[in-house]
Amino acid sequence: MTHAMKTGSLTFDTVESGTGLDAALAGTGAEVLRTIKSSGLRGRGGAGFPTSLKWKLAAEAEGDRKYVVCNADEGEPGTFKDRVILADHADLIFEGMTIAAWVIGARYGIVYLRAEYTYLRPHLEAVLARQREQKLLGENISGKKGFSFDIQIRMGAGSYVCGEETALIESLEGQRGEPRNRPPVPIDTGYLDHPTIVNNVETFAWVVCIMAKGAKWFSSFGTEKSTGHKLFSVSGDCDRPGVYEFPLGISVAELLDEVGGQEAKAVQVGGAAGLCVPESQFDRTIAYEDIPTGGSIIVFGPDRDMLDVAENFLEFFIDESCGQCTPCREGVPKLLEGVNMLKRGECSMAYLEELCSLGETLQLASKCGLGQMAPNAFLSIVEHFQDEILGRTAG
């Protein structure tokens, strides 16, 4: 069994299992919410929704049955940090879910595990069994009367879009994994129509750290709007690819220094759905207020053909689009055709403008985040690498 390379030690290595839960159970759910709120924690999956707000709304939602779902469908190209957490710190994930259950009043938790991570399942089941033995899961958790919560693991089937929370819920319900219309949102109408919170693996782990070490400790890192540390999966043309922990607010240039990617001509931040940042903008920071990311950093060296990059991402989205809405289903292939025309030097400026306008429509009119993000890489490459992509000749 091989894990992604982990560089340096992670905060998660320093938190003892059970300490976060103990701290949480010492107070009320509302107190936990206050702590998380003052820590400033935002969702580590990439969208950056304030965790305390999501939990608060779910806690207030009507319903006698609520669910805590852990999104372990890590599928963004270039992301592998959740795999490290699942392999080395599963106890923190489950503990974070239990704290969430305490806050929102849930009895059941589900880990939606990426199909490719099936090999981790026996390990995760073993951790769950141990936690049940230790009374960290099950009836009257940690001796807290009436607080019962348990977690089951459910397998994904290999679809990228199931990382989108409503598609994930559809998949959990045994349906074809396709995003739902919003509103309503899962916090009031989620799994089996019950209030449901869906959080990323890493978010749950950080909740435990915050409960154990305090909100102040957490918010002392990062920027004002993007507090704390975050894990990054770094790959591509750099000397030291691997999983890193950096404070949010780190600039692209600083990050490249750390990983030995100073030669890069561009960095894809946020995976296929993210932005392609050119060298001229390496002073930008990785934070929710500037360049948001779920943790994927792909470094492109000086010899990379940016049209190959665009082609690769667009092919990925064509494969992974669920196919229900028109802009995403029909529009992304048109962008790919455009890239191939550019490669052959057959794309007129007028048509390229038309395609960029189409890309904006995709961002505006697609049903879910996948379609809305799909043109991002294409648009940023066209914007920043005009010299490279225009004026090619066939062959």
Place this chain on the structure above:
Amino acid sequence: MLEDIRSELGDTTRAPASQRTRTAEVLKRARESHKPVEVTIDGNTIEVPFGATILDAAQQLGIRIPTLCYHEDLCLAGVCRVCVVEIEGQRTLQAACSYPITVPIKVQTHSPKVRRARRHIIDLLLGSHYGECYTCSRNNYCELQRLAAEYGVDCFRFGHLSEPRFEIDQSSHALVRDMNKCVLCRRCIRTCIDLQEVGVLEAIGRGNRTKIATFMDKPLAEVICINCGQCINRCPTGALRANDPTDEVWQAIDNPKKHVVIQTAPSPRAAIGECFGLEPGHAVTFEMNTALRRCGFDRIFDTNFAADLTIIEEGAELLMRLKRALVDKDESVALPQFTSCSPGWVKYIEHFYPEYLDHVSSAKSPQQMFGAVIKTYYAQLNGLDPKDIVTVALMPCSAKKFECNRPEMCASGHKDIDFGLTTRELAKMIREAGIDLLGMPKSDFDDPFGTATGSGVIFGTTGGVMEAAIRTVVELVTGHKGEDLFEHAEVIPVRGFEGVRYAELPIADVGPVPELVAHLFDDWDWLKGVTLKMGVCHGTANAKKVMEDIKSGGKFSQCHFIEFMACPGGCLGGGGQPGPTSPEIRAARAKAIYAEDRAYTVRKSHENPAIVQLYKQFLTDGPCGQKSHHLLHTHYMARGKYIE
């Protein structure tokens, strides 16, 4: 005397959660506790109930927002994105059809962003839609074509397919699927899974390889399609159509050696006017007769005659079952008896509840009874060789095309019905012949089956078969005139559009046994004091509810007789009817049908003189006798729902 108990099973069924709008249930609850919300659309402000969609609000304001995947009968999808609008303060555009208004919002329906996005979406849809409009069955009433015209599409901005991508599936007798024309709006899926709960169609593949397919992408004839054709009625393009036999029908008409007979069902006459610009709800029965003659049909018969015949045979069968149960105490007798005139329903039960097939009346549907009578009795009467007779059935139905091709439907020694024609297809023939339907003089049906009753007419709407049966059975048994029991002999409690209905009819006193059934019964004393329990349902989703109730020993398991119709609204909402369809259109057609019933002087099947004559001259051993059993009754096939 007739106790009306509306069913607790609910009006309409909604199927798998994934296909249902998430908003419906939550908002229903929320609506009770929330005040109306203010919404401003293009500068016009209106208050709407909490959770109303932007599309609802716009319709109230008289603002048109174009739609494609939206359909009134179906749950929301929000997939085509044609209806996107801009909401002030939101980054992305929202689909008006599926966005519920829960807080005051300001909406723009044609801002520059919206217009550009909409045009792009239409361009994209056209880019993957193969086919030329003038060779399409939906030319001139295609929703995609209309959108393109509305948005002034003057070129294929993102290209256009020059080669078909899919083979056309013509395997089914009833439906043709041409996925080259499919725009993936998924109305057919929602119709099949959600509205009808049959579930033959689902999306397979992802991205631009997504397509609508059957189980394992098998030909339609090999899966559990019940041929109801509801998907055709809701398809916005020419991707779904009925299997059209008009060329063969013309060929028969053009062949001087052939005697071409057409029978027309009640529902087409109440809807065909819509194909010629008439508002829904106007029957053109007698104009259509003239048009059919001018098309060249040799005889025009009214299917209502056969509907009356069905009532007699099915009613006699029901009384025989009741006698076996009540008098002989025979526990093996299958009750409740189910109607058998809807071929979509018959195939549904063959697939989904084959263990209940002995409950289905063995009486054939009116269409098939008529075919058998025409190729025997009528042939004899007119000295015709049945092999020279071509029987055409004008039906509101696509499943009838399958039914007439069932191998067991050859009681006359020939194919009892040669061709099933839909309302749409006849409209095409009438146009092709240059006939102005609405300007036609009126003319009657031909003898010897010219007289029909109102009971036959109402077969076209849900509850009609039950009402006709009640009229006849009550009179046969009690000796009282239906008019004495119900005002105008109208059995109101079984009427309406509730998905599932239940009614009770206590029989207080009985009369002498009429001659027509004297060979079957000595007296009716055993029915005295019995309360007849009846059920009515339409749409197979509702049929499923009733069947599940029966399975679990519920109220409907105690019924004596249940009417099942595969299509929502009954035959008037059939898969062969003109498009579009909506609850309002179906209600208008029902009104036309009930109006026609009132206009008949003879309104009960057993009073139909042509029926009386038929039993006297031809089916001499009476209803459910040996001869009628051979010609007018059939058997079914346990198909199951597993596909090999």
